[in-house]
Amino acid sequence: MPAFTLSSLLESRATRVIGxxxxxxxxxxxxxxxxxxxxxxxxxWPPNAIVAAVLMFTPRRDWPMYLAAMAVGYFAGRLPGGQLPVVVYVVFCIANIVEVLMVAEVVKRFAGGAIVHDALPRVLPVMMLALIPATLVSATMAASIVTAKVAGASFWMAWIGWLTGDLSGMLLVLPVLLAWVAPGAPPIIAYSRNHMIERTVIGVLLAAVGLAIPTALGDQQQISLVFPYLVFPILIWTAMRTGIRSTTLITLVVGLYAVFLTFLGQGPYAFKGLSAFGQVVVMKGGLITITVTTIFLSVL
Known part of the structure; x- marks a missing residue:
């Protein structure tokens, strides 16, 4: 009988499914x-990125158990306190599953070979292109059930909200998971002193910009106008100089910061004349644009 160890527990399928x-x-x-x-x-909406990454790194025969774990996690998080009919959440769950399946299958089929660090310049563009049809299909499924089961619901508002939410969540989180989990990347300790100094300077500049935007600019319109112009040069520098790992991580940090500002009601992209829904959609559209541009630059 094999000995029970912590290593064997962490490597077991049951542990990975539960995790x-x-x-x-x-x-x-x-x-x-x-x-x-x-x-x-x-x-x-970042949860789908986690499942998509797991599917990309595992054989197709294991996908059903991971998708079942995804469904369990979804219903555990959505049903308690949910205000929509149960059938709506069922279709939402199916739409999420279809989305991650489409992304994982396209990447596995067309990225060419195993997903390792050196393959990321060809994997990430395929992944971003795969997100377009995947999120279009899932958004259409979700908006259709909402329109059918929720009185007064707008198909196009539900469709745009789902599409931009899933796209921004996938684009911010999935590249980070692929870049930091894919085997073959050099360890952080292998970076030279100059590389570490450069990454530190980038981090300090981002922190300074993050503190200055809400502190120095009290007017919401000013924050919305200035944010992209302060952030873009730092992201372009990161993409052209520091590699895929640092680029995806910095992009995630910027995205989470923008989401946090919006959560506090401070923008960015909260332009006058837009409804609350319009401001959120513009914010997510801005994050999608920033993320796609930065990641494409990093893989050139």
Whole structure:
């Protein structure tokens, strides 16, 4: 009889399935809480990125058990306190599953070979292109059930909200998971002193910008106008100089900061004349644009 060890426990399928269910449940709860302060509009949806990454790194024969764990995590996070009919959440769950399946299958089929660190320059563009049809399909499924089961619901508002939320969540989180989990990357301790100094300077500049924006600019319109111009040069520098790992991480930090500002009701992208829903959609559209541009630059 084989000896029971912590290593064998962590490597077991059961542990990975339970871990995925817990991770998905936790991010679902977090996404539900990250809403605008008054209108309670969801800001972005990162849970699907975790499942998509797991599917990309595992054989297809294991996918059903991970998708089952995803469903368990979803219902555990959504049903308690849910205000919509149960059938709506069932279709939402199916839409999420279809989305991650489409992304994982396209990447596995067309990225060419195993997902290792050196392959990321060809994997990440394929992944970002795969997100387009995957989120279009899932958004259409979700908006259709909402329109059918919720009185007064707008198909296009539900469709745009789901599409931009899933796209921004996937684009911010999935590249980070791929870049930091894919085997073959050099360890951090292998970076030279100059590389570490450069990354430190980038981090300090981002922190300074993050503190200056809400502190020095009291007017919401000023924050919305200045934010992209202060952030873009730092992101371009990161993409051109520091590699995929640092680029995806910095992009995630910037995205989470923008989401946090919106959560506090301070923008960015909160232009006058826009409804609360419009401001959130513009914010997510801005994050999508920043993320796609930065990651494409990093893989050139």
């Amino acid at each position: 995925l269910a817990l991770a998905y449940w936790l991010t679902v709860v977090l996404a539900i809480e990250l809403v605008t302060p008054v209108e309670k509009i969801a800001l972005f």
